[in-house]
Amino acid sequence: MLQINADYLAAGGNRHPSAADWDITGDVAFGADRNIALWRPQDPDSQGVFQILCGHQDVVNAVKFVPRAPHVLLSGSVDKNLIIWKKDERSGHYTNIQQLHHQDSDNHQSSINCITVASDSTIFASGAADGTVKIWSLDEKYEAFLQQTIVVTPRFFPLALALSPLAGAPNSYVLAVAGTKDIIQIYVRDPAVSTDFRLQATLAGHEGWIRSLEFTTESNDPDSDLLLSSASQDKYIRLWRIHQGKELPAAAPSADPSFGAFLPGKSLSNKAHRFKAQGLDFSATFEALLLGHDDWIYSARWRSGPSGIQLLSASADNSLAIWVPDPATGVWVTTTRLGEISAEKGSTTATGSTGGFWTGLWAPSGKTVISLGRTGSWRLWNYDAQQERWLQGIGISGHTQSITGIAWSKGGDYLLSTSSDQTTRLHAKWKRGSKESWHEMARPQIHGYDLNCIDSLGESQFVSGADEKLLRVFSEPKAVANLLSKLCGIKGSGIEEMPDAANMPVLGLSNKAIDAVEDGEEVLNGNGQGRDAVDPASIVHKSTLDLEQPPSEEHLSRHTLWPEIEKLYGHGYEISTLAASHDGSVIATACKASSIDHAVIRLFETKGWLEVKPPLTAHSLTVTKLRFSADDQYLLSVGRDRQWAVFRRDSDNKLTYTLSESDPKGHSRMILDSAWAPDSSDVFATAGRDKKVRVWAKDEGATTGFTCRSTISETHPVTAIDFLGKMLGDGVAYLAVGLETGFLAVHSVDIKKGFATQMLAVKYPRQDFLSLIFKVDSLTFSQHILKSIESYYTAGLETCSITERGWGIGHGTRNRERRQLIAGLFL
Structure with a gap:
């Protein structure tokens, strides 16, 4: 039998705040469409995704590790099902050990949006678009049993849950529920009264949907108060305190608005919500309002460390923020901001905007943070204690929709992939000493149409087809050639004649070649419109193109585009397939067709980029695949009309092919x-x-x-x-x-x-x-x-x-x- 091993996996993450979690063992699990990808961000070899879990029938919305159950993972999906995964100690791979299917009437009957797990037990809760929250418990075999179903009233869809034990009250738990309303519901389990969770308080104050909830203890003291963070689409984070005792906690300190502690012009209510558990008195009160983000906030994650507690927030404004309480005043302030710079907000995908960060995660050590952006890529920052700053490290990337075409370069040095997510990506092996790992090294094409097919024309050119009915030909820029040479050992030819880089004009679809400038060189009227303002997308500095490691997401989307050198027209409908001859002299293409008139194969010669007429006819419906033989003497086509056709190359005119034979009933x-x-x-x-x-x-x-x-x-x-x-x-x-x-x-x-x-x-x-x-x-x-x-x-x-x-x-x-x-x- 043949030996089978995986060397490289790339998967784009799902855009959902609950679709990722970081285990104490160092594994990160995140939803990748209907799958779950596993990654070790702090792996010194930077190997990327090491396993993909398959079992859901639809998009995965929620992923959560169980802290008290070693190597147990919970996942929920749009398919209405919950799955419990367990890591096998011998193989190191996670396997499906139980599926809670929606066909069971006791289980969720709609899309599962969020999961939370108690930190000190194996109790967990799940929230779904059926307007219910279900409480589950894991037994010694890690099988889940339903304990309670909470029908959320007033009716809303839960998008965020948080579950924590109550300090000083054994076997008592507090559950926070929020979602498509601007309120947070607090449920409490008091075993002295009932084993069920009961609604005890409704916290008001937000003015938008709430996307994230999380509890933490204020200190390591066993009787420490609980702090609840809530992140909302109203652009603010609110902190709430759960305090044990009849007396209320001291009011949160006032502060100058510039510290980001309170919202000017708002009346901040400090209403106390009282409840009991195990005969003890508790209160839930508003603690602080954190402002500083300019757009929806998708997640807020706590971390407790030797120096106290910190909060990591991720926002649609393309930034992460780390919040800590000021030691002198207790006011919450931002100490670090990571991500995109404000000058680039609102720019196109090609020039840098990520469309926001959907989630942010702390490493168990607190020395690394990662964030998922709109493009499906994970960014990573490591804290450098000597420099006292966060430095960007090597993340991972992947397409966010289905791949429709892949092609090796003619020498087999790198792989090109193109996708319905409207991007083309270049994957190559990063070589440094004895270590090797695959990474996305360039993003040659960022398009406005779904891309359907691709093929390599040589070591430094490729052609792609899309739903826009034409083909585009791209040539490698010097920046990418030097990067592949330096990091991958791929030696190209003709590098000196290549343009420095490429950029895509705003609202444009064609990548334009640009020249790099020296760091100190002043550029005037860079936008070519005679204005004093300079279009930042039209400028790239040479130092920016010189990298020591695989490019980050910002670099991929801005500085690794390939300039477009030609467009090939002729088809009347979306391009369905293409193939380039092995000698690179001819491109064969076809489009989606429902009639003989459009089910033709068009040939283009690559010297002058002209169509070779007449087009080849044989099929009556869409041609699904084109293949040149190894010596380019034959062109094979197959289609939806159930037939295959073979075209022979003319011995005198190498650009001409004629129908040799076909089988209408292949x-x-x-x-x-x-x-x-x-x-x-x-x-x-x-x-x-x-x-x-x-x-x-x-x-x-x-x-x-x-x-x-x-x-x-x-x-x-x-x-x-x-x-x-x-x-x-x-x-x-x-x-x-x-x-x-x-x-x-x-x-x-x-x-x-x-x-x-x-x-x-x-x-x-x-x-x-x-x-x-x-x-x-x-x-x-x-x-x-x-x-x-x-x-x-x-x-x-x-x-x-x-x-x-x-x-x-x-x-x-x-x-x-x-x-x-x-x-x-x-x-």
């Missing part, structure tokens, strides 16, 4: 993919929704006449295939087959012995296949499926590594109109 249902056998223009394979993979070949010595020589039957529609780029042994080809279910198999095809096939490996990746791509030595062969796969099946991810050779997988899913990318690269 499959009984639409054909989704095809691949040429290695080092051959006489053998190819096709795959379709009829659950078949067919191998077609010419008779020995024949120049025409492809016939079906072998058929591989699968249990579900086949959505992706690819041949290994070299023969193994005496005429044996390896064929990878990916099914709609996520099933992956590797077959051998003995071309010299009657095309006998044998299954060599069977694996179950985490997701449905949207892409397969083989990489063998310096040869590259790419494949992608343009039709989104809607089905989803749970399984553990593994993939194939074939003895000193490698191959990559891009895979993803679609949930209605919202897609999410999970990409994997395996060597």
Whole structure:
């Protein structure tokens, strides 16, 4: 059997304040569409995501570790289900040990939005869009049992929960609930009266939805008061005190508004809400108002350390803030602000804006903080005690919607991926000494349309197609070439002739080449409009382009764009597929079509970027895949009309292809993919929704006449295939087959012995296949499926590594109109 190992996983995070948590063991879990990605931010080797958990049927909204249960993880999703995950001590991987399904009438009947866990026990609560909060308890086997259902009244959807034990009252707990109203409800469990949580107080003051709640103790004293933080869309954070005793706590100190303690012009109520537990008196009072953010606040997280308590807030204003109480006055002030600078707020994605931070997390040590932005990327900051400042470290990134195309560079040095999230990303291996790790090294294209396909034109060019009905050709800038050379050891050619960098004008779709300037050089009228103001997006300093580690999210989105050098027109509908010849001289493209008139294949020559007319005709519906043979003598096309067609290259005019033969009944249902056998223009394979993979070949010595020589039957529609780029042994080809279910198999095809096939490996990746791509030595062969796969099946991810050779997988899913990318690269 073949050895299978994962080398690189990239996943964009879900934009939900509750969709991430940091365990005391150092693992971070975050929602990645319907999956959960696991990452160790403080890993010295910077390996990124190390496992992806699959089990939910829809977007994951809530992820929470259980502090008192080692390596237990809770997750909730739009699919209405709760899943409990447990880490296996031997393998180090998390597995699904229980699923609380919505089909059980006692469980949630709508999207689960938040989960909270008590710090001293295995009691947890979940809130959902059915307007209920459910209280659960884990037994010794970590199986959950429902204890209580709270119907929230007045009716609102819970978006945030916080649960904590009450100091001095054994087995008593306080639960805070908030969401799509501007109030916080306080529920208390008093075992002396009842085992149920009962509503004891309603805290008012916010003027918008509340997105985050969290309790902490004010000190390490066993009788310490509880502090509750609430972050709201009204741009403010409120602190509330839970105090034990009949007497009320001292009023919060007043302060000058510049300290960020109180909101000017507002009447801040300090109404006391009293309740009892275990015969003890408690009160809930307003403590402080924290202002300083300019937009919605999505999360506020506590940290208790040797120097006291700190609060980390994340906001849609593109910033993180760290708050501490002033030792002299007790007034809460901002000591650190991280993230985007104010001058860049409101700018386009291409020039830097992240669209806000959706969550911020503390490391257990308090020496690292991470934050998730709109682009799905995690940013990381480490505290440097010597410099007494936070320094940005190496985060992780990934597409936020499904990958629609992947392509190796011609030398196989880096991988290009393009996605429905309207970005193209370049992935390469960072080499430093004995350590190696994969990272996103550039973001060549940030677009305004969904991107559907991509292929490499050489070491420094690629072409992509989108829903905008045209193709765009991009060329590598000097900044990226130098970065790949310095960090990855990828030596390019013609670097001196390359432009320094590229930028995208505001409201534009075409990347423009720009020159870098020296740090001290003054630039006037940089926007080209004759004004005194300078467009900051049009200026980049040379020092900014010189990096010692993989680029951060800010750098990726601003300084690693590739300039666009050409547009190719001709199609009347969205581009469905493209392929570049191996010699880089011809680009073949097709678009979505429902008639013969549009189901044509257009060829473009890359010397003058002109269309080679007339277009190629054979199909009557959308062409789903185009493939050039290894010697470029043939162009293979397959389509939704169930047929395949082979076009032959003219021996005199290398830019001309003519129809050689076709089979209108190649499959009984639409054909989704095809691949040429290695080092051959006489053998190819096709795959379709009829659950078949067919191998077609010419008779020995024949120049025409492809016939079906072998058929591989699968249990579900086949959505992706690819041949290994070299023969193994005496005429044996390896064929990878990916099914709609996520099933992956590797077959051998003995071309010299009657095309006998044998299954060599069977694996179950985490997701449905949207892409397969083989990489063998310096040869590259790419494949992608343009039709989104809607089905989803749970399984553990593994993939194939074939003895000193490698191959990559891009895979993803679609949930209605919202897609999410999970990409994997395996060597």
